[in-house]
Amino acid sequence: MEKFVRLEGLVAPLDRANVDTDAIIPKQFLKSIKRSGFGPNLFDEWRYMDMGQPGEDCSGRPRNPDFFLNQPRYQGAQILLTRKNFGCGSSREHAPWALLDFGFLAILAESYAEIFFNNCFKNGILPIVLPAAEIDLLMAEVQATPGYRLVIDLEQQVVVMPEGKTLPFTVDAFRKECLLKGWDDIGLTLRHAEKIRAFEEKRRIEQPWLFATGASVA
Amino acid sequence: MPQNLYDKLWQSHVVHEEADGTALIYIDRHLVHEVTSPQAFEGLKLSGRKPWRFSSIVATADHNTPTKHWERGIEDPVSRLQVETLDANIREVGALAYFPFKDLRQGVIHVIGPENGVTLPGMTVVCGDSHTSTHGAFGCMAQGIGTSEVEHVLATQCLLQKKSKTMLIRVEGKLGKGVTAKDIALAMIGHIGTAGGTGYAIEFGGSTIRGLSMEARMTLCNMAIEAGARMGFIAVDETTIEYLKGRPYAPKADQWDAAVAFWRTLHSDEGAVFDCVIDMRAEDIQPQVTWGTSPEMVVAIGDKVPDPAAEKDQSRREGMELALKYMGLEANTPIKSIAIDKVFIGSCTNSRIEDLRAAANVVKGRKVSAGVMLALVVPGSGLVKQQAEREGLDKIFVAAGFEWREPGCSMCLAMNADRLEPGERCASTSNRNFEGRQGAGGRTHLVSPEMAAAAAIVGHFADVRELL
Ligand code: SF4
Secondary structure (H helix, E strand, O other): OOOOOOOEEEEEEEEOOOOEHHHHHOHEEEHHHOOOOOOOOOOOHHEEOOOOOOOOOOOOOOOOOOOOHHHHHOOOOEEEEHHHHHHHHOOOHHHHHHHEEEEEEEEEEEEOOOOHHHOOOOOOOEEOOOOOHHHHHHHHHHHHOOOOOEEEEEOOOOEOOOOOOOOOOOOOHHHHHHHHHOOEEEEEEEEOHHHHHHHHHHHHHHHHHHHHHOOOOO | OOHHHHHHHHOOEEEEEEEEEEEEEEOOEEEEEOOOHHHHHHHHHOOOOOOOOOOHEEEEOOOOOOOOOOHHHHHHHHHHHHHHHHHHHHHHHHHOEEEEEOOOEOHHHHHHHHHHOOOOOOOOOEEEHHHHHHHHHOEEEEEEEHHHHHHHHHHOOOEEOOOOOOEEEEEEEOOOOOOOHHHHHHHHHHHHHHOOOOOEEEEEEEEHHHOOOOOOOOOOHHHHHHHOOOOOOOOOOOHHHHHOOOOOOOHHHHHHHHHHHHHHOOOOOOOOOOEEEEEHHHHHOOOEEEOOOOOOOEEOOOOEOOOHHHHOOOHHHHHHHHHHHHHOOOOOHHHOOOOOOEEEEEEOOOHHHHHHHHHHHHHOOOOOOOOOOOOEOOOEEEHHHHHHHHOOOHHHHHHOOOEEEOOOHHOOOOOOOOOOOOOOOOEEEOOOOOOOOOOOOHHHHHEEEEEEEEHHHHOOOOOHHHOO
């Protein structure tokens, strides 16, 4: 996983609450057995006028000119600004994969669905929770200011606005460390392999039925 | 100190805890399907790691599989590759059980787990699928995970997690005729909202819940995720134990008694404390129909489509307007006057035998309305299908004009050929009415199996109580 320490990036606003994972990446793209290549199909149904198919070249597809990602001013955006309950719905990690593949490295929202929130950290995306009033303020500024950029400082846990005003945010100590160092959490967990094995053995003795290895009909 | 059920389940699975509360939680059962697993198996292989305990794995192909013409195999090459990738991965890694495409016991992962007794009380159950909450009906900690976590569980048999807050949803009283667990679920989501359960583990309790069958409990827990909670569960009681007896992977003779003795401890203690308690009365719950593009946009069958003009909160009002536009509905339209094009009875929410019996009971001796172009029944598994055929339910459906299909996820998410075309309106027993969920441009209304059957017969939404 890539490290995430400090990001200065262009902000793109998706002014909508309850954006679900079906909207982030429609199901036909879930047929892929790869982790990459989902970027062109991010928000596919909103972004294009036709229905996208997996494996199709998107460059010639008709675009919805009103959709924010199709507006020239938001090209190259790395920070997604949106509203509450972002990423609700399915557990598909294709949603953060698509955001990442498109180029988004951080999200600012009022709240997130839990599984999506987790999935972001696993892929080096930083999902930041800000109070509604600050999201309102940022929404207004982004829409009023072409080229609007923000700085996200994970070390200091602040979002820095262009005029220097800082918006603090909280993040789990453990997750923060993993992002700052770009750690692979499987490797981290396996440092506890002995403990896991001991736990498992105890469990096997106490509840042997959990370790059945075959079926039978009584 | 009295403990609630979540405390007990959590505590009995903590392997290690970091200073900030992040814990390693041991995983007993790992359910796997074809959509969210290929990248995890690939990651495992690329890093040269082996699965920690392959006998914790139970797998099936369900999302991509077709529901008719099984003799032709899977015709969509992209879907076929995904299912073949699962076959190859399981062959390489091993599993406690694998129910591949066309196997008699194949079906939707959340239907076949309980049906085969691979979901047991007190377990931690994970699956790369948000509706894993279904298994909480058995008094277990069951939750959906992402693909990175699938890989993490494969490699370490653990999940990294912080403890959730707890919410008790207590439903008391007797459900009216024609009112089901699905209606409890929808009414509950309408009440607390789709983010109402975010950050919480929900326990469902109260006399109404204790009176539900295991299948009805699964329907309710299934939809905990639509309320934002990763897991929803119900205490173990005699109903749970009765259901498990004799299931293929349930403990047998010598271990059965010890297991049951332990399972009986899986309930919240008298006086246990929760971070939040919500009370509902069964008598207040009417058959529900969603009108919008989120499960919280729901009303009772006798109601009208709400008017955004009456909503004071600006962001909610805008959400309602967008939803009405997408759904092609006018504010204040009576729900009963909304005509439908298709009907889908299926999905991990409502495709078990009791669901099919309840729908057949409404359909029996009647015909699907001429205005309905397609009415599908998709059993949750091969075993459900077999049982339904034994009872002659398939004949009732077919005689009425329904199509009787092979098991799978089908039009719940439309990854196979079963889908809505743009603008089509569907009465569906599934769990999500998001934009495009059942096909790009499709319009989904979530209902119970009884209500879907009633809509099929009448051609528009109808109060099933008037047909019973
Ligand atoms: S039936 Fe629907 S909700 Fe259930 S697992 Fe399949 S796709 Fe997911």
